[in-house]
Amino acid sequence: MQTGNQADEDEMMAEDAGFEDIEAGRGVVVAGETDARGRMSAATITDRITDGAVFVLSAAGLGRHALSEQGLRLKVLASAVEIDEAPAVGEAWRLGLQPVPAEEGAIGFAAELVDPLFGDLMARGLVEVILEDAEGEPVSFPDDIADRLADAATEAAAPDDSLPAGCGVVATRHCDIMGHMNVQFYGVAFEQATRLLTVGLGLPEGVVLKPTRSVIRFKAEQRLGDAFQVTTRPTMVAPDALAVTHELHNIETGALAASVEYVLIPITAATGATHPFDDETVETAAMLGAEVLAGIDIGPGPTPTEGVRVETYRGSIDPWHCDENGLLSQQALIDRFSSGAGQLLGAIGLSGARIQTDRIGTAAVEYRVRYEGPARNGDALVLESQIAGVRDKVLILRHRLVRPGEEATPLLEIDVVAVMLDLEQRRATRVPADVTERARGLLVETEASAG
Numbered sequence: 001m002q003t004g005n006q007a008d009e010d011e012m013m014a015e016d017a018g019f020e021d022i023e024a025g026r027g028v029v030v031a032g033e034t035d036a037r038g039r040m041s042a043a044t045i046t047d048r049i050t051d052g053a054v055f056v057l058s059a060a061g062l063g064r065h066a067l068s069e070q071g072l073r074l075k076v077l078a079s080a081v082e083i084d085e086a087p088a089v090g091e092a093w094r095l096g097l098q099p100v101p102a103e104e105g106a107i108g109f110a111a112e113l114v115d116p117l118f119g120d121l122m123a124r125g126l127v128e129v130i131l132e133d134a135e136g137e138p139v140s141f142p143d144d145i146a147d148r149l150a151d152a153a154t155e156a157a158a159p160d161d162s163l164p165a166g167c168g169v170v171a172t173r174h175c176d177i178m179g180h181m182n183v184q185f186y187g188v189a190f191e192q193a194t195r196l197l198t199v200g201l202g203l204p205e206g207v208v209l210k211p212t213r214s215v216i217r218f219k220a221e222q223r224l225g226d227a228f229q230v231t232t233r234p235t236m237v238a239p240d241a242l243a244v245t246h247e248l249h250n251i252e253t254g255a256l257a258a259s260v261e262y263v264l265i266p267i268t269a270a271t272g273a274t275h276p277f278d279d280e281t282v283e284t285a286a287m288l289g290a291e292v293l294a295g296i297d298i299g300p301g302p303t304p305t306e307g308v309r310v311e312t313y314r315g316s317i318d319p320w321h322c323d324e325n326g327l328l329s330q331q332a333l334i335d336r337f338s339s340g341a342g343q344l345l346g347a348i349g350l351s352g353a354r355i356q357t358d359r360i361g362t363a364a365v366e367y368r369v370r371y372e373g374p375a376r377n378g379d380a381l382v383l384e385s386q387i388a389g390v391r392d393k394v395l396i397l398r399h400r401l402v403r404p405g406e407e408a409t410p411l412l413e414i415d416v417v418a419v420m421l422d423l424e425q426r427r428a429t430r431v432p433a434d435v436t437e438r439a440r441g442l443l444v445e446t447e448a449s450a451g
Contacts, residue, residue, distance in 0.1 A: 021096030024052030063252030312340035
């Protein structure tokens with residue numbers, strides 16, 4: 001850590017927990033974040049603290065948009081972490097940051113990772129950030145930065161009718177060929193929100209919330225460097241199902257970037273059998289804002305398998321694709337659809353080379369997902385994809401994920417509404433005529449019935 005006085009840094013690291021801080025992260029530990037002991041690794045904690053600093057500065061008005069307009073960028077000088085007892089797989093955590101004195105020209109943050117239920121300190125750290133211009137020369141922070149950071153605590157708070165469910169920063173590894181955050185990482189954020197809700201409801205060990213239906217809507221692109229916040233709101237609860245809405249907002253602009261409406265059912269992870277909520281869980285969900293109902297409509301089942309289908313993925317599920325229960329994670333699941341979409345788009349004339357040359361691509365605006373069964377470690381999978389509709393500026397794709405030999409009962413089916421995107425202007429544009437012609441050759445149903 002680059003500080004003017006190492007002794008001061010050591011003293012700061014030794015201070016007691018409990019300062020008034022700005023929430024800069026919240027989640028539940030997943031297997032991919034752990035070390036050999038099954039606990040959140042030091043590298044993951046460091047990443048969370050670094051992202052937390054960017055998140056807080058974005059909430060203070062120094063996000064990607066503002067910095068880009070001024071030709072500036074944030075640079076993390078260094079970070080230091082001291083771990084007491086890192087959270088284990090399946091345990092919840094909360095990250096809080098507080099501004100502290102730092103080197104001249106830098107902003108320092110003291111960070112604490114704590115148990116959100118009991119407040120126990122898990123780890124603490126320090127991070128320093130500076131501003132640079134396009135030539136890499138240091139630039140002073142605004143004179144009112146202290147007031148902005150004080151206001152950030154309020155800006156980062158969840159709305160009154162929602163619960164905080166995490167936040168993050170878009171990194172290079174999150175972006176696809178279109179230059180925006182890939183849909184799988186929205187899935188990661190929403191899956192984390194569901195995990196936090198599972199902890200909050202106090203479900204028994206081994207019982208998880210499995211999606212059975214969902215509608216994901218994408219409202220605004222999230223680009224490299226954007227900071228976002230996730231909130232959650234249970235809306236309905238029945239003995240055997242829970243409806244919940246998660247929202248992802250850009251913390252700098254306040255814009256709603258994406259939302260998902262889930263119908264979740266409680267299952268025993270080991271068997272896949274339904275595990276109905278007890279009365280206490282239903283009462284807890286009601287206290288969180290859910291309407292108590294006798295049952296929740298999960299909608300229609302899979303659509304008939306008509307029309308031309310293209311195999312866009314064939315493979316198997318490995319352990320690193322799964323959560324700690326051996327179930328395929330939302331990230332790995334959506335990644336298969338994202339990759340399959342690339343294969344299908346290539347088949348109708350939208351290859352990666354053309355996307356880069358002509359600067360046109362697609363952006364999903366809605367996912368409608370029907371989950372029929374969990375996919376597990378070791379399962380062999382096949383993804384079949386179709387064109388389900390063609391519009392002036394829109395393509396509708398349909399994907400079915402099946403086990404080989406079990407095509408009649410898909411594990412999952414998804415309809416994707418994708419808008420054609422001018423990658424220079426970042427706005428909708430017409431589907432090229434040759435793409436439309438090829439797409440119509442694979443059309444699974446008429447345009448009138450595809451909407």
